[in-house]
Amino acid sequence: MIVAFSISPSGGDETGGVGDAVAEAVRVVRASGLPNETNAMFTNIEGEWDEVMAVVKQAVDAVAAAAPRVSLVLKADIRPGHTGQLTAKVQRIEQALEL
Numbered sequence: 614m615i616v617a618f619s620i621s622p623s624g625g626d627e628t629g630g631v632g633d634a635v636a637e638a639v640r641v642v643r644a645s646g647l648p649n650e651t652n653a654m655f656t657n658i659e660g661e662w663d664e665v666m667a668v669v670k671q672a673v674d675a676v677a678a679a680a681p682r683v684s685l686v687l688k689a690d691i692r693p694g695h696t697g698q699l700t701a702k703v704q705r706i707e708q709a710l711e712l
Contacts, residue, residue, distance in 0.1 A: 615698055616665050617655040618687040620672055622680030634679040638672035645671075648699045655686075659699040662691075 622634040639656055642649050645668045647660040656672075658665055669687065677683050692698065 614662055614665060614692065615657060615659045615690040615702075616669060616687060617657045617689075618669055618672075618685060619655050620676045621684045622676050623682035623684065634676045637675040637679065641672045641675050642668055648697075650699065655688075657699060659696070 620635065620638045622631050639651050642651075642656050642658055645658070645664075647658050647664065647668060649656060649658040651657075658668060660668075669685075673683055673685055690698070
């Protein structure tokens, strides 16, 4: 499965920024060893249900350590028997654009 998720702390630091807390969440994802990528809006992670959801929970917990309230937006593509889709889906679109 691929999960795209965004975690945002409420409160932030004294400047209103949330970057440090979000960086902690991304650090958790990268340390997981699962295929992942981060873009301007979401972090995408690929793996089996239990391992992906465990990483999402750890990332939420990391943000919660810095903020009294956390917002989580999550979208999942659940496709049993398929791996490597984090990059394969993009490659298929790029190939279609070349036609």
